[in-house]
Amino acid sequence: MTDPISDFLTHLRNASKAGLAQCVSPHSKMKESLAVILKSEGYVRDVASGTDERGHKTIIVAMKYVDTAPVITGIKRSSTPGRRLYAGYSEIPRVLNGLGISIISTSKGLMKDQDARRNKLGGELVCTVW
Incomplete structure (x- = not known):
C-alpha cells in the first residue's frame, strides 16, 4: 500500500456506493482528522475508533444517506x-x-x-x- 490516504478515500467511496452502514479502515492521525472534517461538514454521520481482531487500531466511519442516496456523491484524491x-x-x-x-x-x-x-x-x- 503506497498511498494510505487514497486507500481510505476509496473505502469511503465504495462504502457509500454499496450502501453500507459503516466503513472500517486502518487508523492514522491524518485519516482521523480527514474523517472529522467530513463529519463536521455533514458528509458522514459519525466517526469512532476501535480495534480489530489482531489488536490494531482502526477508524470506524458511519456513513450518511438521504432517502437511500449517499451524501458523498464524489470524492477524489x-x-x-x-x-x-x-x-x-x-x-x-x-x-x-x-x-x-x-x-x-x-x-x-x-x-x-x-x-x-x-x-x-x-x-x-x-x-x-x-
Missing part, C-alpha cells in the same frame, strides 16, 4: 505521492462553485478550503468532496 499539488490561499480551487469542499494540509493541520482561505494559509491539496 488531488495530491498523490508521485505528484504533489500545492496551492497558495488565493489559488485554492472551489469545488462545484462552493457546493463541495477541498481539504488542504496546512502548517496548522488539515482544513477545509474556506478555513484555509480565511486564515490565509496555503498547503497541499489532499482531496475534494462533493
Whole structure:
C-alpha cells in the first residue's frame, strides 16, 4: 500500500456506493482528522475508533444517506505521492462553485478550503468532496 490516504478515500467511496452502514479502515492521525472534517461538514454521520481482531487500531466511519442516496456523491484524491499539488490561499480551487469542499494540509493541520482561505494559509491539496 503506497498511498494510505487514497486507500481510505476509496473505502469511503465504495462504502457509500454499496450502501453500507459503516466503513472500517486502518487508523492514522491524518485519516482521523480527514474523517472529522467530513463529519463536521455533514458528509458522514459519525466517526469512532476501535480495534480489530489482531489488536490494531482502526477508524470506524458511519456513513450518511438521504432517502437511500449517499451524501458523498464524489470524492477524489488531488495530491498523490508521485505528484504533489500545492496551492497558495488565493489559488485554492472551489469545488462545484462552493457546493463541495477541498481539504488542504496546512502548517496548522488539515482544513477545509474556506478555513484555509480565511486564515490565509496555503498547503497541499489532499482531496475534494462533493
